[in-house]
Amino acid sequence: MFPFIPPVVVLGLATLSLGGQLASSSWRNSQIALSQEERVGIAGAAVDVAVSMLNKDYQFGGLAWGVPGDLYSQMADFDIASNQTKYKDTLTQLYFPHALTLRANFSDEFVSHIRLDYGLSYGHAAIRAYAAYKDPVFLEYAVQSWWFGRSYTLADADVSSGKTEAKEFTIEEQCQGISMTGGTFHNTLPNDPELNALSTGHWFTLSALLGEATSDPMYLTAAIQAQNFLYAHLMNVLNQVQDSISGRANDSCSLSNIIEPYNSGLMIEGLAVLYSISGNATIQTLLNDILEAAISSTSWQGSNGVIATGGCQKPVHKTGDLNLVRGLTAAYTRNATAPDLRDDLEKYIAVQFNAVVDLATENNSNIYGASWLGPPSSVFSGTNQTTALSALIGAISLRNASETAVPTIQPSQTSPLQTSASSSVSSHSSRKATIIGAIIGSLAIVAAAVGVWVARRRWILSRRISPSMGPLNSSSPTTTAVTPFSNASMSVSIGTASKATGRRAETRYSTHKPGVASMAHTAGAQSRQRSEVARVDPPVQRALPPPLPTEELVRMLNERLQGHQWNDGEAPPEYPD
Numbered sequence: 025m026f027p028f029i030p031p032v033v034v035l036g037l038a039t040l041s042l043g044g045q046l047a048s049s050s051w052r053n054s055q056i057a058l059s060q061e062e063r064v065g066i067a068g069a070a071v072d073v074a075v076s077m078l079n080k081d082y083q084f085g086g087l088a089w090g091v092p093g094d095l096y097s098q099m100a101d102f103d104i105a106s107n108q109t110k111y112k113d114t115l116t117q118l119y120f121p122h123a124l125t126l127r128a129n130f131s132d133e134f135v136s137h138i139r140l141d142y143g144l145s146y147g148h149a150a151i152r153a154y155a156a157y158k159d160p161v162f163l164e165y166a167v168q169s170w171w172f173g174r175s176y177t178l179a180d181a182d183v184s185s186g187k188t189e190a191k192e193f194t195i196e197e198q199c200q201g202i203s204m205t206g207g208t209f210h211n212t213l214p215n216d217p218e219l220n221a222l223s224t225g226h227w228f229t230l231s232a233l234l235g236e237a238t239s240d241p242m243y244l245t246a247a248i249q250a251q252n253f254l255y256a257h258l259m260n261v262l263n264q265v266q267d268s269i270s271g272r273a274n275d276s277c278s279l280s281n282i283i284e285p286y287n288s289g290l291m292i293e294g295l296a297v298l299y300s301i302s303g304n305a306t307i308q309t310l311l312n313d314i315l316e317a318a319i320s321s322t323s324w325q326g327s328n329g330v331i332a333t334g335g336c337q338k339p340v341h342k343t344g345d346l347n348l349v350r351g352l353t354a355a356y357t358r359n360a361t362a363p364d365l366r367d368d369l370e371k372y373i374a375v376q377f378n379a380v381v382d383l384a385t386e387n388n389s390n391i392y393g394a395s396w397l398g399p400p401s402s403v404f405s406g407t408n409q410t411t412a413l414s415a416l417i418g419a420i421s422l423r424n425a426s427e428t429a430v431p432t433i434q435p436s437q438t439s440p441l442q443t444s445a446s447s448s449v450s451s452h453s454s455r456k457a458t459i460i461g462a463i464i465g466s467l468a469i470v471a472a473a474v475g476v477w478v479a480r481r482r483w484i485l486s487r488r489i490s491p492s493m494g495p496l497n498s499s500s501p502t503t504t505a506v507t508p509f510s511n512a513s514m515s516v517s518i519g520t521a522s523k524a525t526g527r528r529a530e531t532r533y534s535t536h537k538p539g540v541a542s543m544a545h546t547a548g549a550q551s552r553q554r555s556e557v558a559r560v561d562p563p564v565q566r567a568l569p570p571p572l573p574t575e576e577l578v579r580m581l582n583e584r585l586q587g588h589q590w591n592d593g594e595a596p597p598e599y600p601d
């Protein structure tokens with residue numbers, strides 16, 4: 025009934041507290057000490073500072089078109105989380121109408137920035153404002169933005185004809201036998217072939233939110249196609265969402281395997297919405313897998329659990345991540361994850377909030393710096409501020425410390441064995457496997473398993489690490505530190521892989537070209553390192569899963585939505601988010 029669980033999983037159990045299965049005891053402060061009222065005050069003050077810094081076009085001077093779009097989303101999200109309509113008039117009367125005078129359909133086709141995600145950020149803001157204020161004008165805005173995205177997203181007809189009006193090259197029909205339908209181009213340049221997770225993720229969330237608001241199968245179909253594209257073409261065997269793939273016929277499906285938090289964050293947000301519409305278990309499993317990989321990732325955080333990513337453009341500048349925290353907040357407020365992941369999710373968001381409040385600001389300035397580990401900055405930046413706002417707003421819905429208090433058993437109190445155990449293996453481990461471990465796990469079993477497994481693992485590791493991986497591992501202290509975890513987590517992921525991930529493991533690394541070399545940086549290097557491991561230790565051969573049957577799922581989602589019988593002008597009543 026249960027898949028084979030490597031002893032590492034049972035071992036992992038021993039180092040965990042009872043409060044959450046993944047939450048690591050090394051995470052920096054995961055408890056909310058401030059009251060909800062105080063959190064609302066902090067987030068509201070930070071929004072107000074950002075608002076006060078907008079120029080006469082309600083933009084941040086010198087920053088990309090997408091940044092104010094993110095802020096407008098946050099204003100609506102803040103009002104939803106705090107049960108207010110504080111920003112309703114500003115958004116209704118000023119920001120959105122003015123943005124439309126600057127760019128048709130909120131598109132980002134002019135000037136120097138031409139990215140799909142920038143334009144679609146206004147669509148997200150509009151559909152969130154619609155959820156907050158129920159004013160139909162916001163639904164119209166969201167629809168306009170959706171049409172902008174539609175032109176740069178591959179439809180079945182584009183893929184089968186090999187042509188799209190948006191681009192001047194021949195479109196790739198399929199990669200690894202799976203259609204390219206559902207991928208959104210990175211930008212509007214006619215010759216740029218990149219279909220990326222950032223654009224597709226924005227398209228996914230907007231389509232899903234529009235589907236939720238309207239029950240229109242057109243949006244639901246688009247959302248499911250985007251989900252299927254991300255799943256089939258960009259998710260790797262570790263459930264990380266990779267950066268991009270070429271949509272040009274002659275590029276042999278060339279893939280950029282860079283791993284960034286926002287890519288997982290957007291997919292999490294879209295899946296959380298689709299799951300809360302449908303209650304579909306397959307979608308929830310996918311959500312759980314990506315979320316679990318994200319909050320235990322070593323690609324963008326150290327053992328303190330605070331998101332500190334290099335970012336594609338600024339490898340030296342560590343920063344938090346708006347889209348990851350926003351996606352996790354959606355999963356949390358919608359209660360879309362498996363119940364046992366919910367505590368971990370809550371703690372992870374709390375860790376981000378506490379870091380932002382403690383380390384990224386100072387002197388009650390309500391100005392937040394880029395790095396959530398500090399130092400704070402006295403200089404306002406629209407990007408830095410909106411990034412921090414994701415954590416400030418996300419924390420409003422969390423429970424406080426007295427509400428979350430549960431008795432925990434410290435590792436040192438349970439077994440002397442665990443001290444040596446936790447020094448050799450990270451406490452992060454597979455959630456599903458951990459439950460199973462909890463069922464079967466007694467300390468006697470743990471002790472026996474540890475002994476056998478440690479011995480076996482030493483043996484395996486000594487064989488597995490090829491000479492070519494040696495220099496990579498020893499080249500930096502960080503990679504050296506994460507190597508044992510990478511290997512351990514790999515064993516778990518593959519050992520308990522679903523049919524789907526098993527299939528991806530078989531095909532992905534053998535047919536995709538290496539990532540775009542010019543984009544390589546720390547995160548890319550880590551993901552390549554992991555790919556090496558995956559290739560060395562291939563999973564058991566499994567049957568190819570059928571792709572999610574779009575029409576059937578749309579029909580099912582639609583039926584469910586119709587069954588709710590709410591008015592078109594109302595957002596779905598049962599979801600607080």
Ligand SMILES: *[C@@H]1O[C@H](CO)[C@@H](O)[C@H](O)[C@H]1NC(C)=O
Pocket residue numbers: 057058059060424425426427
């Ligand atoms: C925590 O939440 C509980 C229940 O909502 C409330 O009674 C208590 O005052 C809160 N504690 C703090 C410190 O805000």
Ligand SMILES: *[C@@H]1O[C@H](CO)[C@@H](O)[C@H](O)[C@H]1NC(C)=O
Pocket residue numbers: 060064105106107
């Ligand atoms: C908003 O309302 C919900 C449901 O009534 C409640 O649970 C939540 O605590 C409220 N939030 C605030 C910030 O008042």
Ligand SMILES: *[C@@H]1O[C@H](CO)[C@@H](O)[C@H](O)[C@H]1NC(C)=O
Pocket residue numbers: 128129167168169171172173175
């Ligand atoms: C703008 O949105 C409208 C729907 O409101 C759509 O008909 C039109 O095609 C869109 N135009 C562009 C350029 O996306």
Ligand SMILES: *[C@@H]1O[C@H](CO)[C@@H](O)[C@H](O)[C@H]1NC(C)=O
Pocket residue numbers: 193194273274
């Ligand atoms: C793709 O490659 C084929 C064969 O190499 C060539 O004939 C064709 O013109 C190329 N198409 C494009 C759009 O570059």
Ligand SMILES: *[C@@H]1O[C@H](CO)[C@@H](O)[C@H](O)[C@H]1NC(C)=O
Pocket residue numbers: 303304305306307572573576577580
């Ligand atoms: C969830 O979606 C999958 C894939 O479309 C489908 O096979 C399954 O029947 C759905 N589950 C439920 C409970 O409707």
Ligand SMILES: *[C@@H]1O[C@H](CO)[C@@H](O)[C@H](O)[C@H]1NC(C)=O
Pocket residue numbers: 359362363
């Ligand atoms: C979340 O959903 C689970 C079912 O998956 C339910 O048991 C639980 O009560 C829900 N929690 C909240 C806070 O709504």
Ligand SMILES: *[C@@H]1O[C@H](CO)[C@@H](O)[C@H](O)[C@H]1NC(C)=O
Pocket residue numbers: 392393394395398399400401403404405406407408
């Ligand atoms: C963002 O914050 C960092 C430090 O936290 C600061 O150096 C930088 O000037 C700020 N502004 C921008 C645009 O990055």
Ligand SMILES: *[C@@H]1O[C@H](CO)[C@@H](O)[C@H](O)[C@H]1NC(C)=O
Pocket residue numbers: 385386387389400401402
């Ligand atoms: C906080 O105030 C101190 C003392 O005036 C000053 O030195 C420091 O630069 C301020 N920090 C920020 C981030 O503004």
